[in-house]
Amino acid sequence: MKILNICAYTWAIGGPARIIYDHTAEALKNGHEVTILSPMSPGDKMYEAPEGAKLVPCRRTTPISSIYREFSLDLYKYLKNHMHEYDLIHIHGIWHFGSLAPFLIRHNLPIVITIHGLLDQWAVRHSKWKKDLVTFLYQKKILAKADVIHVNNTDEVNDVVRYLGFKPKNLVIIPNGMKFDEFWQMPEQGTFRARFSLPTQQKMILFMGRLNIKKGLDLLLPAFAAYHKAHPDSFLVLAGPDDGYLAETQKFIVENALEQSIHLVGMLTGSLKKAALGDADLFVLPSYSEGFSIAVMEAMAARVPALVSDRVGFGEYIQKYDAAYLTPLTVQGVTEGLFTVLQNEALRLSYPPKAYAMLKENFEISVVAKTMLTAYESAMTGKS
Incomplete structure (x- = not known):
């Protein structure tokens, strides 16, 4: 099978790139060929591709791409010239070119579309006028034409039904998966703190993700300020690229005199990201909307206690396994969560083993990827 993935395959995009990497690696092991077609801008750092995969970067066309996400004439030309070489197209996300x-x-190629949480009510309300226009012009029509609509959980099923007004027959639920063995060996304790000259005896709270309001930073920042006022032996690390909320974050830090207690370290990758997880006392992501958070899965794979919302994509699993502290999406709720988890060591240390068991039993990439390949094969059979 020759598979073409379409996605902005950069470090800045976060989880989807990691998901494509892991699924691609498994597809290659099973003898398939995979190409990743990615719009990009000058300065973007492309995510690494598994050995044996083909990565095709396509320049975004400015200034149109600043209005219409990922618009790229190069991408269109590549498809025009090469689509006939593939057996199946897998589109990641919606609302973009x-x-x-x-x-x-x-x-006549089968097309799979992964929603990646982008029909969540919070996500649909964001930039609503653009999405209303795209919906009117084509979005519902192309979803109806897809051979497979892929979602990660029952919440996303409800999102699709609410958006389309009916439940399509081609809707499949396949959770995201991960390869967990890379977290078996972690950098030496203290590596990350030493790199950024961070306190060694204080509790480190780690947020890892794009600096975007949908990640719940408007809740986390005041919640941390309240916790830190009562417990100054703590600090917050914000690790991720700017995605529209950096200026607001910096303003909050200055206005609340937290320059020594909130640290912006930018996007972390590779061993440095693992070092950050290894040094963290608590991972936090009070997100309003996630398709299926890879950041949370990575934190749990690294055995870091977590405080998250139930909107991270697998809240029902977290609740079933009692795998993390599930916070309400309010400032008070996140504040209470920080006090509860950070001031109760027994509770905090009870989460990692349950979280790791949850991951291994439900989200091992080798199992999940085979399910996806089966969905591909069904789509191809339906076209023949």
């Missing part, structure tokens, strides 16, 4: 482009070219 890459999700439309294959439908502008005459073909």
Whole structure:
């Protein structure tokens, strides 16, 4: 099978790139060929591709791409010239040009669309006028034409039904998976703190993700300020690229005199990201909307206690296994969560083993990837 993935495959995009990497690696092991077609801008850092995969970067076309996400004439030209070489197209996400482009070219290839949480009510309300326009022009029509609509959980099923007004027959639920063995060996304790000259005896709270309001930073920042006022032996690390909320974050830090207690370290990758997880006392992500948070899965794989919302994509699993502290999406709720978890060591240390068991039993990539490949094969059979 020759598979073409379409996604902004950069470090800045976060979870989807990691998901594609892991699924691609498994597809290659099973004898398939995989190409990743990625719109990009000058300065973007491309995510690494598994050995044997083909990565095709396509320049975003400015200034249109600043208005219409991922718009790229190069991407369209590549599809026009090479679509016939593939057996199946897998589109990651909606609302962007890459999700439309294959439908502008005459073909008979099966198409899989992964929603990645982008029909969540919070996500739909964000930039609503643009999404209303895209919905009116084509979004519902192309979802109806997809051979497989892939979602991660029952919440996303409800999102799709609410958006389309009916439950499509081609809807499949496949959770995201991960390869967990890379977290078996972690950097030496204290490596990250030493790198950034952070206190060695204080509790380190780690947020890892794009600096975007949807990640719940408007809740986390005041919640941390309240906790830190009562317990100054703590600090917060914000690790991730700016995605619209850096200026607001910096303003909050200055206005609350937290320059020595909130540290912006930018995007972390590779061993440095693992070092940050290894040094953290608590991982936090009070997100309003996630398709299926890879950041939370990585923290749990690294055995870091976590405080998250139930909107991270697998809240029902977390609740079932009691794998993390599930916080309400309010400042008071996050504040109470910080006090509860950080001031109760027995509770905090009870989460990692349960979280790791949850991951191994439900989200091992080798099992999940085979389910996805089966969905591909069904889509191809339906086209033949």
